[in-house]
Amino acid sequence: MKKISFRTFGLKRIDTYIIKKFLGTYFFSIVLILSISVVFDITEKLDNFVSHNAPLKAIVLDYYLNFIPFYMNMFSPLFTFIAVIFFTSKMATNTEIIAILSSGVSFRRLMLPYMISAAVIATISFTLGGFVIPHGTKKMLDFEDKYVRQIKQSNATNLQMEVAKGVIMYIGRFEVSNNTGYQFSLEKFEGKTLASRLTAETITWDSLYSWKISNYLQRDFNGMREQITKGISKDTTIMVQPEEFYITAAEAPQMSIVKLGSYLKRQRERGVGNIKLFEDDYYKRFSMPLAAFIMTLIGVSLSSRKVRGGMGLHLGVGLALSAIYILFSAMSTSFSVNGSMSAFAAVWIPNVVFLLVGIYLYNTAPK
Template sequence: MKFYKTIDFYITRKFLGTFFYAIGLILSIAIVFDISENLDEFISKDIPLSDIIFDYYLNFIPYFANLFSPLFTFIAVIYFTSKMAYNTEIIAILSSGVSYARLMRPYLVSALIIAVFSFVLGNYIIPPANSTMINFREKYIRTRQINTERNIHRQIEPGLYIYMQSFNSNNVGYHFTLEHFEEAQLKEKLTAQNIRWDEESGKWIINSYWKRIIHDDYEELTNGYRMDTTLNMSPKDFTQLRNEMETFITPNLIKEIDLMKMRGVNYVEWVIEKHKRLAGPFSAFILTLIGAGLASRKIKGGLGLHLGLGLLLSFSYILFMQISTVFAVSGNTPPFVAVWIPNLVFALIALFVYRWAAR
């Protein structure tokens, strides 16, 4: 028995054709709206057409394609399955002895193709595309927002900790402390009025400092007005560009999270980004099962009601994802739970709809 028959190719062609047509249509509309919004900027700043096309819009497309992927997966399934149901094609297939579970095979294969498409985009293509697009905006349209920190505690090396009351965009940190521990015992402590990064020498300049060295039976105290030194840290460790995590491909994102954990940096948003990239592709399977289950039966209201239900559930899924993410950022929910719980809830809904449709 063939794994994939003519009817399977027919359903797959319908599914993927509708999906990519819908994505292409919404991308065309999104590009037109974006051009109308930014046209004055493009003209007034005399931005080269090649930069607009290749640095901006060519990188704009994969981002929005992936953003709308869950919504249009659902709409595509609802649309073509509902048309098949009202043309009695679904009834004919099931009447020929094909089980509902077997009918779902081409749907799930199509969902797998979309999931792989979404995974590759989200984890490996969109991050460098985002970086290019952000650099374009920063170069021609507006300066990128930089977030600086206060009350900074970091472990810059094993046993070596720093503290700064604040660090500003001029690469100056105030009320600086450097502590060296060995086997949980404080061995050295340096306090300074401020610390400044010198771009030319690639060193830190510590101003107005006191240094305390603790020996077994006595302490040594020294002070000075200036010290040039190298430390395993750089200004970018204390400033964060807005949405910077969106420019890292996933392997590099994971490495950055591990580094942030070691240094004691708040990395919650980065972990959320990692889990969103992994959880997102699974929505293709969940929404496909729900959409196929709802649309495979004739109901009063026809295609319009099917599409209405589809849009309601799609937006409910997206809203649920956003709300749970907010809880994770605020620290009320672990990032893994916050990102995956919408998939879990809608997977249960998909199971219910599947059993209802298979009766």
């Protein structure tokens, strides 16, 4: 059986050398920082684990097994940048970059193995962020809620949403302990005209979309006429379930990219406006993988030149740019949450700005 190697795909020995160096440095740095993060997290939460009698199996499998991919994905753009700068600076210091360019390899061609490595990292990041981490985050948050601190809400207040086209539901307070809502109203509109209004003291969830209302008053409007119906108890169908009342921004990471997209679509149809954090999380699932290419472009362009100060100078500049990128992302997210700009723009502006920086550095890099 013929052995498959990088050269099978038309890559040269220098390409395989750079790819192995890039990915090796990336995974080594990620493992190192995650090991330190786990140690610090254990130190911080050890008292909670002991006081709540958290079993060792749950700590390892439910918490830290999901903690690792979550933070690996979070740190991915930063350590992509650091990995590129670290080993490329070393190559430049050893005049390897000069030798490669002098042999007739163009700077553009030199970027190929870097971009292949970035594609590998971007694919891993997208898969983790879109499908793997959401499932693990749910387990991690359930563990924290049980053994560290209470996260889940026990009631919700002032709930208002469009449960169907032209049908607005309002609940003053809903308690999860008995699946009962208080101060309920359901209004149906035909265009801009109110067609009916149903009010009740309580509404209790039965199953699926089946609800039971108690002490209700139904008012149906027909032009200038009004028909009033009263009753003690009545079963009705409302296209909403209690779990939708307790979805907070902290639960956005628990949804897969497909589920999160469907949730956003449904909330927009219902007229729910407070979904900025969900939109921010959704768009980041796409922007973060692409950040690997941008950070790689900046890293190679910045560290491929041999300068006095060598690797230390490149790492210093690289860390400064990384800090600016993180700060920029945090500021744009806050603008989005405050309503100053759309979530889409807030997530993508840092990438666009740093892409322009990368293109500038690429054009000025020694060829």
